Structures are given as structure tokens and as C-alpha cells.
Amino acid sequence: MKEYCVGVIGALGAVGEQMRDILAESDLNIGKVKMFERPELEGELAEFAGEEIPCEVATPETLSECDVATMSAGAAVSEKLAPMAADVGCAVVDNSSQWRLDPEVPLVVPEVNPEDLDWNNGIVANPNCSTIQMVVALQPLHKAYDIERVVVSTYQAVSGSGVDAINELREQTEAIVNGEEPEVKVYPKQIAFNALPHIDVFRDNGYTKEEMKMVHETHKIMDEGIEVSPTAVRIPVYRSHAESINVHTASPMDVDKVRELLSEASGVEVMDNPAENEYPTCLTGEDRNEVFVGRIRKDPTIENGINMWVVSDNLRKGAALNTIQIAETMAERDLI
């Protein structure tokens, strides 16, 4: 059985930490791990499965030993570093937006489109968090009923914006609890006890970049024929995104059958018993690997429609977990 040398690029960041944790639990037959960070952090220790591993700087030489590396270093760094790694035979699973819509780079959610890994040229892109959990929940329905259109409104956690945003929610909340004026630094407006219909920058068409990611990435991962009408909203939650999704299909759906299909789908957990107050909340998703689906009900306003509520940990399935699962799937398919 092949042993893999796995690199973690951006090992000390918020996602890097998740990446190390999840990699340590991975089924990948890991022979060696290498930790990479920017030059200022060279030699800093990154914990992996109880060991302290000094961070290296990523160069063709240091990368060449790796079979595959996860990369969470932002789009600008990835633009240079990913091709460099791929050139020396280190396949890269990149977590930034840099390569997601590049026609030569597969954009993959292993439960949905693992076969796209087969045409990779050394770089694979990990989708945006809000897209991942949506397509995992949509794919079983698309296979069975042919999805035509989706209207989605998100309820997104601050951890999607990084450590500074987590601190901002905490600090603003503490200020308000203590009767002080909350300070606004990371987000354009106060996030504590508020809801902001604004994630990432605005585009000319009035949609945000986050919203357009959900459109374009869903097309690339699933099917160009699925129309997506998105609204992305930040709410004062630390972790796990929720999504209210209205699904319109070509074929008639049966709600019990939908529940059954989702229950059987890989990576999905149905939590849908309203009589017992069973439905996922953001706290349900925290630190869990599954995409949780609840509130599944017929939409009587169209011929073939349902509404559902989808929750997942934006740092795990929405980022680090999906990245590691891509690497695992590449190994299963003998691509690394």
C-alpha cells in the first residue's frame, strides 16, 4: 500500500489548524507530513497528531518530496505557489478562490463530482463554503428529479471571514453586554445582534461576489443547467452556515422519497422531525463532518418544489474537511 507524503501549506492559519486536525484523522496512508508557512514563520512548530513539526518555506525543493499538499494561503500566494508545486510533482488541493473557475482546474466536492479529479493537471480547487454544503444537499435531488432552479438565502457564520471576524463578534458582543459602544473594524457595519446582507465585495449586477460564487461554482460542480438565485447574509453566529433553499425540479418530487434519498446520500444527515423539534441549527453543525438537512417540505406554490434547511460546519466540510477528502479521493483513484 502506497505511503503518501502530504504537505500542509499555510499550516498555522485558522484553516491550516483544522486541516492538521482532520488530516490526522484521515484514512490516507500518510508516511510523512511536511508543514509549510511564509518565511517569517519558518521554524515555528505546527502540531500534528501529537508531534511538533517545524514549518518550512515552500520552494520547488521542499515541495518536491510531497505527493500532495493542501494550500490555505489566499488567492495571491496560491497563484504563484500552486503551479510551482504542481511542476515538481506535488499535487495541490487549493482552498482559495484563485483556481475555482479556471477551466483547466477541477472544482470538486467528492460526494458530487469525484470524476472531475481525473482530468486534473496538478491543481484541484476546493469550492467556497456556502457552495459546498448546498451542492452536497442538492446532488441527490438533481440525480433523481433534475433540478431546474434554486432560490437560496444564507445565514453565515463569522468564522468564514477568519480569526479577526471571530474576535470582532466576540468583542462587539462583550462591549454591548458591558454597556459600551461596540467598535466596527472587520465588517462594514456592526455584526453583533445584527444581520448584514453583504458578504465579500459587490459586483456591478448588484450581487456580491459570495453570491456569484454560489452561482458559478454550482454550475461547474453540478450542472450549467441549474439556475441559482442567491442572497448571502452574515449573522452573529461563530460557526456553521445555514441555508434556506427552495428547489424547483423538472420531475415531481415526493417529500418522503426526498428524505429517503438524502438519508442515503454520502455526507448527509437528515434531521427532520418537527413534532419533536428536530431540525438542524447552526450549533448542530459545529465540529461535525456531515451536511445536516431538515425542514424538508413540499412547496405548494410550484408544481415540483420543496423547501429545505441545510446546515454545515463552514470550517470543516466548508473548507478543511472537503480539501482532505479531495486528497483522499485522489489517492483512491490513483491520481497521486
Added chain:
Amino acid sequence: MKEYCVGVIGALGAVGEQMRDILAESDLNIGKVKMFERPELEGELAEFAGEEIPCEVATPETLSECDVATMSAGAAVSEKLAPMAADVGCAVVDNSSQWRLDPEVPLVVPEVNPEDLDWNNGIVANPNCSTIQMVVALQPLHKAYDIERVVVSTYQAVSGSGVDAINELREQTEAIVNGEEPEVKVYPKQIAFNALPHIDVFRDNGYTKEEMKMVHETHKIMDEGIEVSPTAVRIPVYRSHAESINVHTASPMDVDKVRELLSEASGVEVMDNPAENEYPTCLTGEDRNEVFVGRIRKDPTIENGINMWVVSDNLRKGAALNTIQIAETMAERDLI
């Protein structure tokens, strides 16, 4: 000019307090106000425009002096008290769910269907908060373009559940800030730093009562022909509900024209300049009378569609303000 005697039933509750504040600023030519509370609170003082007014118990005798009374005492009390008041000539504007779907009782948002007041029999119902702000924003579009279908996801503040819920969010938040375990009492699950897709009780069709209110009340206020597909979600915000609304019309819409129509609409304030980060958040709505609309953009996934984001203070326009506006409109139309 006629002087009105106005009663405030449930004067000391959370909505009653708002009611007194807004009534004091009202254009209604008030000759006298009377405060009503349940027998245990008889004689307690309710502040009105700087005066302290002792609360009375509502009886045919005490009510008969009033031309009109606002009632915020819950459905069970209203079932008995509203007809009793109407019988002695005191028109009731009721804030509970008791009469909303009664075919003999008009359900009114003055900007939308003031003419329905003309067929009242002494009782008028004030709609649910989440419906009011939606229909105020939809009505100008319906007039111009004929709305066929609406998909709406709400972001609702805890004050909609009353004082105990406000305290619960505060106490849970304080507990978490202090590293303690938050206590769950009012809501079925923790609300602090969470999102609950559950408002009011579940119905057999999988929708909550709150969601079905948005369907049935929109039909009654606006048009039976408008299909509404709702998802109602509680988020950790104290005040002002937000709604992500996808609108599908029979006639083609022009986004600039939509913005213009909404700008000219009574009770609406358009706040929609993404380039300058101008859009409403829940905090925008707090203590304001307007229904704020932003993020207006074409929905390219259907022929005639837009998405928009609607915010309003659930305690003012969503409750007390709309109730007082109903009374004012009844006076204008010589109905009291």
C-alpha cells in the same frame, strides 16, 4: 373637528408600551385616553404623554366611552373582549392572531388595503409582523407588475417573542461571554449565536404557524393570487426583522423603475447603494417607522424576477405603529 376617546387595552405589556409611545405622537385628535389592564393590575399607572393614567379593567361600562381601542392582550382574551367592546361602540384594533383570518374582520395594513376598513363590524385585525413589512414592500410591485409568486426567508428578532425572549438572548449571551453554560427556557434551543428555523408551532404540512401566517395573511391583505413560499427563522437579534424576498411577476420589471416605485411608496424607504455599503441591516430598522428596502437586483434565473432585502422594526411597524395607523385611517374615513 372630532375629538376621540382612545383606549389602550393591555397597556402595560411590551407592545402596550410601544402603543402608548406611538399614540402620543399620533395625528389622531385625542380628547381622552383610557388605559386598560387585567384585574390584578387595576390602578397601576401607565405613562402617556407625560401623564400617569391609572389602568381600569375592561367592562362594557368602562369601554363604552371609547371610540376606538387598541388591544394587545393575546388571542384568548381578545376572543371575549373584542366583541364586548364592539357591542358598546368601541371599535377594536386587535393585535393578536384571534381575528386575522375571520372573514368578517378586515385585516389591514393602511398603505396596502385601507378600503377594507370600510366593511368592518367593530373589530379590525392587525397582521403579523413578518407579513406587514413584506406586504408594504410588495404592494407597489404588485400594482405595477402583478406578483405571481414570492419566496421569502426571514431573519427575525427575539422581541417578536416578548420580554422573556429578549431576556433569554441577553442572559444566554452574558453566560457565554462569561464562559458559563447558557440556560434554555423560552426557545426550544439556544438562540444566542445560533439560528433556529422554527417560529411558533409546526403544522401538519411541515410549515410553522408563523410561515402559514405569511401565506394566508398576504392572501387576505393583498391578493389570493399571490403564491407565498416562506421559511421563518429566528436569529440572535433584539429588534427588527429582515426578509430576503424573491419576487416573480407576470409583467417584466425594470430594476431602476422598481427602485423608483418603492421610493415613492408610502411607508417605504429605499436604502440601496451597494457601492457605498448602503443597505438596511436589522439595526437600521430599530425605532424607525419605515419599511426599509435594499439589495434590489434583477433575478436572472426567471423571466420577470427580482431579489430584495426588507427590514422593519417588528415592534413598531410590525405591531404598535400599524395598529395606531389603522385607528388613524379609520378616523380619516369617518369610521369611528
